[in-house]
Amino acid sequence: MKTALWLYLFLFIAFFDLHAQYPMLTPYAVSLGAAPTFIGWMMGIYSLTHLPGNLLAGPGVDRHGSRRYIMMSLVAAGIILIFQAFITSPWELLVLRAFSGFVLAFLSPACLTMLARLSDDHVTQGKYMSGHGVIHTSASVISPAAGAFIVASFGFRTTFGSLGLILIATGIMAYFTLPKTRPAITTAAESADTETTGRIVPDWRYFLPPFVIACAQGILFYELPLHGAGGASIMSTGILFSIISLGALLTLSMLFLNRYSPIRRLIIGIFLMALCFYLMAVTEAPLGLLLFLLGTTKGVIFPAMASLFITLGGSHLGRTFSLQSIVTSIGSFIGPVLAGQMHGYFSPFFAAFLILMIGLAFTPLRRIPHPVSVPAAKKAA
Template identity: 50%
Template sequence: MRTAIWLYLFMFVAFFDLHAQYPILSPFALSLGAAPSFIGLIMGVYSITHLPGNLIAGYGVDKYGSKFFIVFSLIVAGIILLFQSNVKDPWHLLYIRSISGFVLAFLSPACLSLLARIARDRVHQSKLMTGNGLVHTLASVVSPAAGALLVAKIGFSTAFSVLGWILIVTGILAIFGVKENRSLEHTLDKSALLDHHGHAILGGELESTSAFSIPWLFFLIPVALSCSQGILFFELPLMQAARGSILTSGVFFTLVSLGALLTISLWFLNKISPFIRTVGGSLSLAIVFFGLAINWPIPLSVSLFMIGMAKGIIFPSLAALLASITSSNRYGRVFSLLSISYSIGAFFGPMLAGQLRDHISSYFIAFFILMLALSLLPLRTFKVPVTI
């Protein structure tokens, strides 16, 4: 349990730094003279450079363990933020963000893999994944407003420096805080193993489940989810209500996080099949984006809160679902695939919004992508072969 607490601390700091930049990155790029379409590229390239990092992390974590990648990711990402504080040109910001995206790609697969390995059984594993979602949400609740307030008080350059040093110090703490003994990894309780519908699988069926084939179409859900979030993160700071006020933009992001915090705090949801939670949450999210696209009468603040509620259901259930159908010696690879899916969606989201927002509602694009992923999802069975 001590290892889990340390992991939660490291992820909290990392997510805090990441989300603190959401409301300030677009204004910072604007202050450097970047056009809206170029800002979309800056935000998107951060995610696309996750791909090689995720691929390396997937096999590296399974072979060498999580600790090295956690420490490396935190410290180097902090150093890169120190360089970002001195950026004077939009192209330089693009280069810095691309490097930062590659470095931070190692953190999530390493942390999720270690969390999944230290679980006692599948129920405990689901709770640990929900705890990860709770930490992520708590960080995202306070960080956007904190980042906006930080810039308002000390400016862009100093704010990035402060965030960089926080990451560096946290990385140093990780050297002493993360205890990983791979030789003592235990096997999850076979009787607690669940299939993708949440039904119990008997011990004799464990071997076939360990070699379980995850359909490629399933990963369209995290792609669509992160794509829609990338669109939202691109649009919020540029909305009429937020223009000229970084603090207002930070409050908008905090509303999303508060909604996620509400649903993540409902621990009884862990008793529901993660497959059902994933589908239900994605459908709800699509409906809210459609409402925003047609300017429904529900206030923006309520809509953002509802988006957060859907996120609070989907993110933990996706991780719990993948962990429940994957053998422990492949956690690194399967969570790297999940991170790759998030990265692809987060790249295309801001890019599509930046290029098409003058022709079609960005929120309708988010709705369409989510519904497309849901329509292609194999709801009854996962029989499409894939080697992980």
């Protein structure tokens, strides 16, 4: 439990730092002279460069443990943020966002793997994942508005530089506080399965949900700062992002949901998220209310998705979470790029609805049995 608390503390600081940038990036790019289409590519390149990092992260975490990758990812991201404070052109921002995407690709697989190995009980694992979601969401509730306030008060350079220093300090603290984790041990059954089938990953269709959700979120992150006549201000954009997080925090706090089937929670959550995007596209309902409801679906989806991949991953959690991060990165790249091309011609929100429904149609609906144990679970405690 002590390891989980330390990890939650560092994750809160890291997520606060990263989410505080969301309302800043589009106005910062505009201040450097970037066009809307270029901004879409700038946001998408971050996710595209996740791919090589994700490919390296999975085997590395399974082989060496999570601690060093958490430290390296946070420190490198902090250094990049400091450089980002002194750029003078959109192309420099594009390059730095590309590097940032690569180094932060190691963070999610490492953190999720460490949390999953703290217990061998699927309900407890689900609670740890919900706790991860609560920390993530709590940080994202206040960080967009806080980031918008800080940049309005002190400017872009001071804000990016300060956030970078905080990330560096957090990474160093994590390295000296979190325990070393041993690599997972493959069971005899899993070894036999690998030898006979050549696979250590689940059915590819289970990776459709993270792909379509990331794509829809990428569309939202692009469109929200530009939504409305003349675009939204930095402060109002930050508030809108915080409203989404408040909705997610509500459902993440309902820990009893972890007792229900992950695949069932996932399917219901995706359907309701698609419905929210549809209503944003075709109705004049209050945007704040729809974003709050969309946030509640995220609070259902993400713990369910994490529990599903823990079940499917077995002792290869690093590789499984790495593959999840890869498809998430691809979706996060396609989303804003697609939104940038459609902006002004077709509703990006309706495109997000279609993408989610197509992904939902191909997701397997069969129930996944919970594993009896995870061999390496207690070794990280």
